[in-house]
Amino acid sequence: MSSVPHYRRIADSLVDAIRSGSLEVGARVPSERELSAEFGVSRMTARGALKTLVEQGFVNSVEAKGYFVAASRIDQRLQTLTSFTEDMRRSGRRPSSIVLAARKAEAAGEVAARLAVAEGASVYHLLRLREADAVPVALEAAHIPESMAPGLIESADFASDSLYATLKQRFGILPVEAEQSFEASAAGESDAAILRVPIGAPVLRLTRLSLDAAGRPLEFVQSVYRGDRFTMRVRLAPGS
Numbered sequence: 268m269s270s271v272p273h274y275r276r277i278a279d280s281l282v283d284a285i286r287s288g289s290l291e292v293g294a295r296v297p298s299e300r301e302l303s304a305e306f307g308v309s310r311m312t313a314r315g316a317l318k319t320l321v322e323q324g325f326v327n328s329v330e331a332k333g334y335f336v337a338a339s340r341i342d343q344r345l346q347t348l349t350s351f352t353e354d355m356r357r358s359g360r361r362p363s364s365i366v367l368a369a370r371k372a373e374a375a376g377e378v379a380a381r382l383a384v385a386e387g388a389s390v391y392h393l394l395r396l397r398e399a400d401a402v403p404v405a406l407e408a409a410h411i412p413e414s415m416a417p418g419l420i421e422s423a424d425f426a427s428d429s430l431y432a433t434l435k436q437r438f439g440i441l442p443v444e445a446e447q448s449f450e451a452s453a454a455g456e457s458d459a460a461i462l463r464v465p466i467g468a469p470v471l472r473l474t475r476l477s478l479d480a481a482g483r484p485l486e487f488v489q490s491v492y493r494g495d496r497f498t499m500r501v502r503l504a505p506g507s
């Protein structure tokens with residue numbers, strides 16, 4: 268007899284069905300009751316299989332409705348300094364944004380320190396919910412010194428315009444170097460509501476500090492990426 272637990276065997280067979288396309292994105296996944304009848308296992312075992320699939324991002328659980336095959340993850344390449352718009356287009360998805368804030372603010376604390384500007388210096392604050400094929404996938408708070416792109420907020424409609432494209436086309440500046448970090452975290456109440464995930468759902472907190480060609484800090488971004496929507500991928504060179 269196989270030593271693979273029953274719930275795992277069921278989860279694996281559902282993953283096979285998803286990967287082969289016989290269960291398509293958005294399709295309803297058999298319920299606990301249906302799985303327990305089909306595989307001859309308890310409802311608890313069937314629930315364990317479904318829970319595993321939710322945790323792995325293959326399936327979404329919709330309260331009172333059941334389980335549905337989740338859209339595949341966005342394969343995010345990390346070695347290039349690209350914008351969200353470029354990343355989504357490359358992965359074959361349609362980017363869009365909801366602007367939650369676009370205003371001038373006084374730099375303080377970490378934002379001032381990372382941008383290397385004085386406390387109280389004028390910075391643009393752009394908070395956007397980023398969507399891929401109309402599904403919210405990330406919340407991005409960008410801070411840009413006003414001195415780097417005077418009039419930035421007024422010069423574009425960031426519901427449709429790319430920030431990087433605007434910086435390049437209107438101001439002739441581009442991020443050419445950046446340092447980025449990720450930390451695993453759980454969605455708090457407000458992030459969860461905005462990103463439409465359950466409170467406590469896994470997220471990645473990302474920061475990026477990008478510099479222009481002259482080495483000046485251009486943008487400091489604090490983002491929250493949905494953990495169930497991305498696979499972060501990087502190609503590694505041989506170690507020395």
Ligand code: GLP
Pocket residue numbers: 349350351352353407409428429430431432475486488
């Ligand atoms: C990525 C970066 C952000 C940047 C954004 C710009 O998501 N992590 O730092 O603000 O791209 O995206 P866009 O040019 O599509 O507005």
